[in-house]
Amino acid sequence: MHMADMPRKNHEPDVSVIIGAYDAMPYLVRCLESVEAQTIGADRMEIVAVDDGSTDGTGAFLEEFAARTEIPMRVVRQPNSGGPSGPRNRGLGLARGRYVFFLDADDYFGEEALERMVAMGDRAGTDVVLGKIVGVNRGAAKSMWKETVERADLFSSNIKFTLSAQKLFRRDLLVRLGMAFDEKLKTGEDALFTMEAYLRGNGVSVVADYTCYYLVGREDRNQMTKKGGYTRRFDSARALMGLIAEHVPPGPRRDALMVRPFVITLLPQFGPGLVKQKPEVRERKMALAAPLMKAYWTPELGRHLKVDERLRLMCIAEGRLDLLLDIAAFLRDKKEPETVRRGNPPRPHLAYPHFGESSVLPDSAYEVTVTEWVGGRRIEAPRNKPRPSFARRVVRKARRSVLSALRAPRAHRV
Template sequence: MPDDEGENVTVTEPDVTVVIGAYEGMPYLVECLASVEAQTLDPARVEVVAVDDGSTDGTGEYLEEFAARAPMAVTVIRQRNSGGPSGPRNVGLARATGRYVFFLDADDRLGPEALQRMVAVADRAGTDVVLGRVEGVNRGAPKSMWHKSLDRTDVFSSHIKYTLSAQKLFRRALLERHGMRFDESLFTGEDALFTMEAYLRADGVSVVADHTCYYLVGRDDGKHVTKGGGYALRFDSARSLMRLIADLVPAGERRDLLMVRPFVVTLLPQFGPRWLKDSEEVRRHKLELAKPLMDAYWSAGVSRLLKVHERLRLHLVAAGRPDLLTDVVKFLRADKQAAALLEKGGRHLYLVYPHFRDRKAGVPDEVYRAGEREARPFLGWVEQPAGSLLRRAVRKARQALPAARDLNRDDRTAAA
């Protein structure tokens, strides 16, 4: 369009805005910004919006130094500390002008060619979200979704529900169309809520599995944001994610599939080894916090998708049985192998965790029944009707698992 002097001026929007929320980011910020500067995408097609969230360690000054020399457009915003990562991300998102937005944490770094590769696949496939392979540095990283690159998938037919961090490429039009922002009332799990909503609203998701696009860095000082917060915040996170899934996905198999994520990843760890260290008051409070979630969202459909030890613990949480739960957690903490019990001609396999067929405990047999995937490693498990092969397999299983054989003999009258 012509300017005031009649010359033609071409106005182009960047391909991608890199939003960096930074709090006490030094010295990790140095490598973070170096990884941005080293990207192979044309610097004219990249903009950086960096928000210093009240740092006192020189983070803001270093961001301004970077802005003065960087080959791409850099905007630095300095503000008082907001208390969490959501505020800086929202401020950065409000200033973004790129077709896509990528959220980069100040203590992490981009892989070589990351932006170029992710933008290319989004443009080629027309997808709204792109996941680039993540590698951990001095910390763990998600793995199950990187087996194969996918031009187009969704949250129901892949493992992407197990990576809900914000470090992904999002089409900005999607975020603006739905008014999506990070929930500033949450101090943990805010990125899970944002990313799950994006998955559910997206017109397709792409996965770049054959190239490391992001390095998730474990800080030596232990100050990584995901490590903070008390247990009550985890229940807040689970509640918000469960509510979002229930609001956007009708009841049924697809909802059950997604509910596995908050139940197993967010809620269940509160009833793992740390339960044994909790005081009676904390245990009581955890069960109080869990009760409305179990009442509203725990279902037979979700239960069937879990492993036996996961299902058993959550069943006991739902039933309000801390005494039985403690026994199960102690068993797991001791790294014991549950005996396997074959019945119904080899068609049913039960894993004998504590209180199996204990009449006083009253836990239904179905809670202990292994699903197809969990049953496969056990000798004697077959999916065909009974036959000679089946009988040989059952005999081998009983020989290999004496604990299961003895239990089968002693409880024969109670067998289903």
């Protein structure tokens, strides 16, 4: 029997669409229309909407919509909680579907989104399904939508770079693990939740051949992501790094995942803007980053990064704000580093500030180890004898032991 045709317990829906809404008009209108237009059909889903203390008529519109839609829908109205985690947790507690999808009230679905994602989860038996996301009036990550895959490898694929909550999650996983959004975190709470589901669930699927989700950039910029001071970013990085370290032992796999919090969460705090910040802010940022560098930074992790990213993180690890500011000023002025070939065999290096003159930043720190673009030119990392991936090394070792067993004299074979 196909899983989609299996009888559902107590008329449980296939999917609960959880919408946390705060002052979401007029975006909410299109959002709800996109749920109603889903080809999966009203009998296979439900809506759980939580109005988080809106003052613009959002709550009234949700109730009015619930009264006229064929989709089973519950509306909860509560005082403002100060962030998206509270409403999502409240909605998750009320959801009855086999899957849940956290839909932001500003955004909207492609018509076949839920049908395709539920079918994928059922076919692959995975606990998280990513549907292709496209930005409207804003950018959206693209690197993870190259192909549809039933089971993506968390360590080698780019799914670690999409940790927003707008995914299909198998509710049984969330209930079994007692998972919830961390209401103490004011930013990055969705990254923590999604990464935990990636790490502890039974696999992740990607639906890349259909736009499932439209991520809308609001004209009024009332998105929570835009708000909040820099200390929140460090709280977010600390939490995500801690989660990864808890579930993945030190080594290549941990390094591959740590690229995400180091580059996306931590490094933007040490960008070109650092040059014009107050000295006390810079010092505070260095102090907040220091324990994270000490605990989780490795030279191997640095090999996954672009040269300017690696250099800045090495300066932070060494406590060298002076060198870091020189590199930040170079980036602010949009200067282009010269490409220099060094070593035997010669390898491309990018001559950012202090190349060849600092013991803190040895020549190897400037070596190109991933593809880079400088002034419109593509600079490839040398491919001679690349370090095999963790999985490839395991396979190679296994193959060697099998071959040596086969080559052994027959009398000695076991």
